[in-house]
Amino acid sequence: MLILASASPRRLELLARIGVVPDRVVPADLPEDPLPKETPRALALRLAQAKATAVARDHPDAVVLGSDTVVSVGRRILPKAETADEARACLALLSGRNHRVTTAVAVASPGQVRSRVVETRLTFKHLSAREIQAYLDSGEWQGKAGGYGIQGRAGAFCIRLTGSWEAVMGLPLYETSCLLAGSRT
Numbered sequence: 001m002l003i004l005a006s007a008s009p010r011r012l013e014l015l016a017r018i019g020v021v022p023d024r025v026v027p028a029d030l031p032e033d034p035l036p037k038e039t040p041r042a043l044a045l046r047l048a049q050a051k052a053t054a055v056a057r058d059h060p061d062a063v064v065l066g067s068d069t070v071v072s073v074g075r076r077i078l079p080k081a082e083t084a085d086e087a088r089a090c091l092a093l094l095s096g097r098n099h100r101v102t103t104a105v106a107v108a109s110p111g112q113v114r115s116r117v118v119e120t121r122l123t124f125k126h127l128s129a130r131e132i133q134a135y136l137d138s139g140e141w142q143g144k145a146g147g148y149g150i151q152g153r154a155g156a157f158c159i160r161l162t163g164s165w166e167a168v169m170g171l172p173l174y175e176t177s178c179l180l181a182g183s184r185t
Helices: 009-019 040-058 082-094 127-138 153-157 163-167 174-183
Strands: 001-005 065-072 100-108 114-124 156-161
Touching: 001 009, 009 065, 009 163, 009 174, 040 065, 040 100, 040 114, 065 082, 065 174, 082 127, 100 163, 100 174, 114 163, 127 153, 153 156
Parallel strands: 001 065
Antiparallel strands: 065 100, 100 114, 114 156
16 A cells, blocks of 8 residues: 655645555644754655654555655755745745755655655746735745745746756655655565
């Protein structure tokens, strides 16, 4: 049995692209605050592993897939925007700048947890106050790391992307496919 430890509809869509349909979706409800001095990479990895293992404890015979995405500028970790003001601050910071999206994926199967981390570098164009407000009005920012979802209107903000588009959306497909294939052998 495969369980997705996430309530993200994007992750379900991404899994479907590679022909994977989880038997169950059981979101892990964990605090996602970074630890003091924790790097974006370490945070994404810790949370992906924690989500997978937390759900695996209640389903010891299942294969559990956990993932987490962190947006950062340097070592500064941006929040998952809860308010329009948070999203506005994130977009203002990202405007005209390079940033990183780090997505970790972990697969817990009986007796083991395996994981991968994917870092994608992006550059956003300079955003006008009008563009930021229009994006905020769309509501697409809600609950998104860094205050944006690349798969929607914010895709027009990105002038350069080096790495995995799907990882920016929340699940690196190649790495996920490899981890799942290894858990079934």
